Amino acid sequence: MIYVFDNSSLSQIFKSFYPSIFPSFWIKFEELIANKILLSTREVKLELEPKDFHHVPNWIKDHPGFFTIPDKDELAFVTQIYSVKHFQQNLK
Numbered sequence: 001m002i003y004v005f006d007n008s009s010l011s012q013i014f015k016s017f018y019p020s021i022f023p024s025f026w027i028k029f030e031e032l033i034a035n036k037i038l039l040s041t042r043e044v045k046l047e048l049e050p051k052d053f054h055h056v057p058n059w060i061k062d063h064p065g066f067f068t069i070p071d072k073d074e075l076a077f078v079t080q081i082y083s084v085k086h087f088q089q090n091l092k
Contacts, residue, residue, distance in 0.1 A: 003032075005040045007047040014048075014056050033066055042067050 019026045032038035045067035048056055060067070070078065081087050 003038050007044045040067050042069050
C-alpha cells in the first residue's frame, strides 16, 4: 500500500516532530520514503516551501523524489472525484 501525504499531515510533522527530539520517528519515516511507501505531490511541495519551519527547505531539497507529479491516469481519477458536487467545495 502507498500512502500519499497532504500539506496538513506534513506540516504537522514538521511543526511537531523535530528530528533532534524524535529520531526514531524520522528513521522510520525515511525508511517508508526510501521504500516508496510514502510520497506526496508537487503541489504539496509548493505549499510547504513558504512555511516557516527552519528544517523544511533542506528536507525538501534532500527528497526530490518524494514530491511526485501526477500522471494522466491519476489526474483522470482526481477529475472524477471533483466531478461530485460534494467534493467541489475543496476547490479554491
